[in-house]
Amino acid sequence: MQPAKKINSFELIIHRLEKSHLDSIETHHTKQASTYPLLKIVLGKGNPRRVLISAGMHGDEPGGMESLLSFLQDEHYLSYINHWEITLLPCINPHGYEFGTRENHEGKDLNRLFKETQPPTEVFFAQSVLSTPFELTIELHEDNESAGYYLYQKGVDAKDDELGFKILDAIKNIMPINLDDEIDGSSADQGVIGKSIDISKMDWWPMALYGLSKGVKRCLTLETASQFNMATRVDAHLTAIKTALNYFSNKY
Numbered sequence: 001m002q003p004a005k006k007i008n009s010f011e012l013i014i015h016r017l018e019k020s021h022l023d024s025i026e027t028h029h030t031k032q033a034s035t036y037p038l039l040k041i042v043l044g045k046g047n048p049r050r051v052l053i054s055a056g057m058h059g060d061e062p063g064g065m066e067s068l069l070s071f072l073q074d075e076h077y078l079s080y081i082n083h084w085e086i087t088l089l090p091c092i093n094p095h096g097y098e099f100g101t102r103e104n105h106e107g108k109d110l111n112r113l114f115k116e117t118q119p120p121t122e123v124f125f126a127q128s129v130l131s132t133p134f135e136l137t138i139e140l141h142e143d144n145e146s147a148g149y150y151l152y153q154k155g156v157d158a159k160d161d162e163l164g165f166k167i168l169d170a171i172k173n174i175m176p177i178n179l180d181d182e183i184d185g186s187s188a189d190q191g192v193i194g195k196s197i198d199i200s201k202m203d204w205w206p207m208a209l210y211g212l213s214k215g216v217k218r219c220l221t222l223e224t225a226s227q228f229n230m231a232t233r234v235d236a237h238l239t240a241i242k243t244a245l246n247y248f249s250n251k252y
């Protein structure tokens, strides 16, 4: 077997983050095998509203990380920073990012392991961030098989189910929406996947369901379509983030 080759530089990501927010980056060095620091950035510390935005769970989906970098560098957060405490996890799976793999250095798909009692370090780190309550979580992913944007949503109040549709409505002029009845094995309605399930009966949880179990009011998992260029994928994710924050700002 050929040794794995690095295709991206995590150091460069840290460098780009430092350029925009030198003071607010917390790095968590872990004791276990992965030599990468796990990064957390908090903007508007102490504000009453709390949102968690994360990316890089799957290392071969750079669009989410680029969206968070743009969120910082182009100061998209400025309209929200007076009311919201915004926690960013820019790269949950740094090894996967450097080597272009969905899984971490142990070959594990981290987004399947949030129900484990002894999860991998990266999952434990994200769980620990979720131990303090958030109103809203937004997870940025991408799909290299989808013809368009789609999303998963779950929440405690069915009235907020309209949010998923509002997000796609805001995106439809940037990128087409995936209107298939079934997406990635789940039934979908106009690009929204949100079947009602008893999460306690599930064998495994993704991060969104772990968040839900910790009292997050609405969990969004956003999937941009990799076949479009990076600028378009980023534009779509940023539009989704802003639509969600505006919705919560106006409604609650």
Ligand SMILES: [Zn+2]
Binding pocket: 057, 058, 061, 141, 142
């Ligand atoms: Zn993903």
